[in-house]
Amino acid sequence: MKIRAIMINTFREAIRDKVLYSLLFFALLMIGGSILLGRLTIGENIKIIKDMGLASISIFGLLIAIFVGIGLVYKEIDKKTIYTVIAKPVHRYQFLLGKYLGLILTLLVEVAIMSFGLLLLVLSYEGHVELSILKAILLILFELMTITAVAILFSSFSTPILSGLFTLAVYIAGHLSRDLLAFGVESESAMIKYSTAFIYYSLPNLDNFNIKGRVVHEVLVSWEYLSFAMLYGVLYISIILLLSMVIFQKRDFR
Amino acid sequence: MIAVKTQGLSKEFRTGFTMKKVSALHNLNLEVEGGDIFGYVGPNGAGKTTTLKILTGLIYPASGNAWILGRDIRDVAIKKDIGFLPEGPYFYDYLTAKEFLYFYGQLFGMRKREIEKKVDELLDLVELRHVKDIQLRRFSKGMLQRIGIAQALINDPKLLLLDEPMSGLDPIGRAKIKEIILRLKEDGKTILFSSHILSDVEMLCDRVGILTQGRLIDVGSLDTLLGSGIKSIEIVTSHIEKDTLREIETVAEKVTLRDEKLVIVVNGEEDKDRVLGIINRNNGRLISLTPGRKTLEEYLVEKVNRGAAL
Numbered sequence: 001m002k003i004r005a006i007m008i009n010t011f012r013e014a015i016r017d018k019v020l021y022s023l024l025f026f027a028l029l030m031i032g033g034s035i036l037l038g039r040l041t042i043g044e045n046i047k048i049i050k051d052m053g054l055a056s057i058s059i060f061g062l063l064i065a066i067f068v069g070i071g072l073v074y075k076e077i078d079k080k081t082i083y084t085v086i087a088k089p090v091h092r093y094q095f096l097l098g099k100y101l102g103l104i105l106t107l108l109v110e111v112a113i114m115s116f117g118l119l120l121l122v123l124s125y126e127g128h129v130e131l132s133i134l135k136a137i138l139l140i141l142f143e144l145m146t147i148t149a150v151a152i153l154f155s156s157f158s159t160p161i162l163s164g165l166f167t168l169a170v171y172i173a174g175h176l177s178r179d180l181l182a183f184g185v186e187s188e189s190a191m192i193k194y195s196t197a198f199i200y201y202s203l204p205n206l207d208n209f210n211i212k213g214r215v216v217h218e219v220l221v222s223w224e225y226l227s228f229a230m231l232y233g234v235l236y237i238s239i240i241l242l243l244s245m246v247i248f249q250k251r252d253f254r
Numbered sequence: 255m256i257a258v259k260t261q262g263l264s265k266e267f268r269t270g271f272t273m274k275k276v277s278a279l280h281n282l283n284l285e286v287e288g289g290d291i292f293g294y295v296g297p298n299g300a301g302k303t304t305t306l307k308i309l310t311g312l313i314y315p316a317s318g319n320a321w322i323l324g325r326d327i328r329d330v331a332i333k334k335d336i337g338f339l340p341e342g343p344y345f346y347d348y349l350t351a352k353e354f355l356y357f358y359g360q361l362f363g364m365r366k367r368e369i370e371k372k373v374d375e376l377l378d379l380v381e382l383r384h385v386k387d388i389q390l391r392r393f394s395k396g397m398l399q400r401i402g403i404a405q406a407l408i409n410d411p412k413l414l415l416l417d418e419p420m421s422g423l424d425p426i427g428r429a430k431i432k433e434i435i436l437r438l439k440e441d442g443k444t445i446l447f448s449s450h451i452l453s454d455v456e457m458l459c460d461r462v463g464i465l466t467q468g469r470l471i472d473v474g475s476l477d478t479l480l481g482s483g484i485k486s487i488e489i490v491t492s493h494i495e496k497d498t499l500r501e502i503e504t505v506a507e508k509v510t511l512r513d514e515k516l517v518i519v520v521n522g523e524e525d526k527d528r529v530l531g532i533i534n535r536n537n538g539r540l541i542s543l544t545p546g547r548k549t550l551e552e553y554l555v556e557k558v559n560r561g562a563a564l
Contacts, residue, residue, distance in 0.1 A: 001360065001363050002360065002361055002363065004360075005360035005361055006361075009346065012348070012349070012353075013348055016348040017348075079344045080340060080342070080344040081344055081345060081346055083307075083338070083344070084338065084340060084358070084402075084405060084406075085361065086310065086311060086312055087310040087311065087312065087333060087336065087338035087415075088333055088358065088361040089334050089362065089363075090330075090333075252307075252312070252313035252314060253307070253312040253313060254267065254313065
């Protein structure tokens with residue numbers, strides 16, 4: 001009930017923020033713009049549309065997660081609105097969880113709008129929509145949920161600019177972490193082996209969520225794989241949120 | 255019943271690049287009786303806000319304990335009986351007044367109908383019903399302070415902690431807040447408020463605690479602190495000749511001319527009678543006679559200066 005109230009309040013704040021609408025506008029513009037690019041490639045235009053559309057959902061979702069996500073937690077502390085909430089019979093973990101779920105709800109609505117745009121486009125070109133594209137969108141959503149958890153973790157102790165940079169760094173590194181592990185395996189030095197393995201397991205392996213290429217090129221993505229990726233996401237998010245709660249529980253709101 | 259009790263409460267903050275420790279609160283032992291209006295006064299940075307933040311769980315004490323209505327402050331459930339207004343009106347400005355109060359009602363797990371009834375009641379109390387559907391970003395400072403008090407009252411708390419509720423308000427805004435505070439006392443609530451507007455504290459409080467540099471240096475009723483005795487008497491006269499003035503000056507503490515009237519300040523009853531005798535004998539005209547006692551402000555300045563000198 002309390003978590004739900006904070007979630008709805010966070011969602012309300014996000015949808016009354018102008019930044020969200022400008023990001024959404026550009027995302028839809030990009031998805032629409034894929035028609036033009038598709039025209040340049042003979043016979044491949046539907047692939048371009050799917051590729052650009054999914055990439056747009058992913059990138060703009062990321063921007064929303066970073067800009068809106070980090071801002072929302074930091075603003076509570078900076079504008080001292082958190083004072084009145086913590087002074088009520090609300091546990092700090094309930095506050096953080098409410099904030100996180102509010103952001104997820106915002107992302108869900110945003111991704112739904114962008115996906116609707118893309119699906120409409122695909123439908124008008126192909127006459128039907130394949131399930132695989134929905135699978136790709138589902139995993140994008142899990143990727144965004146993971147990134148939002150990371151953003152919440154950083155913003156529970158850092159400033160918005162640093163949190164933004166850290167989160168972006170984790171996003172990039174999270175897509176390269178598999179390469180890093182491969183590099184460690186090849187290496188002969190034990191230290192490199194262990195440190196690359198440590199980094200690989202601490203950073204989210206965001207490549208797990210990336211099936212865009214396979215979907216565009218019509219390679220089958222099994223339900224087993226999908227379930228594995230989602231389970232991985234849920235576990236990673238739980239650990240990160242737990243860590244954020246511990247940090248948040250200990251800090252003073254000066 | 256003791257509403258607030260602290261024992262050896264201390265807090266340190268680390269500041270600057272070197273993370274130097276600065277003591278914000280030192281060994282605070284405070285007791286606030288239930289049903290009282292308690293004024294928590296002291297200069298900026300004395301530790302007033304730090305105390306209130308510890309009591310509401312926003313910061314943790316470095317050492318010591320505190321109880322609210324007999325229960326340890328570490329128990330989140332005690333917050334059901336507390337209302338808190340932080341310093342400066344910082345609220346969710348994208349919400350309307352009604353949405354804002356509704357949100358806080360939900361945080362207490364109140365039911366929809368119960369919240370709606372309470373919100374209407376509170377909007378009437380703080381006289382904001384006519385702007386209930388307007389976003390808080392369009393509110394004036396006084397209106398924000400009032401909606402802030404309303405959010406502190408949503409749970410019908412037994413104890414109210416108000417941090418500088420009157421700061422930055424115009425005289426009308428201050429009068430409104432004072433009126434609300436007095437009404438709440440009539441309802442049997444305990445109010446602990448910090449302030450550096452001492453005239454307000456004098457007017458409202460049953461007891462006062464004086465804090466400086468993180469230490470509670472005095473606590474008691476205003477009568478105990480300031481003394482119930484008369485400190486000085488101000489006599490205003492006119493039609494005084496030069497010779498008479500000279501005679502008065504030998505007795506009076508201070509003589510000044512204000513709007514062609516002579517303002518004489520004397521210490522004690524005896525000097526007053528002597529000055530009145532001189533005025534009578536020389537056909538002066540007595541306009542007014544005002545007994546004055548030490549103000550809280552004079553007392554505080556004296557105390558703080560003495561504290562600083564130690």
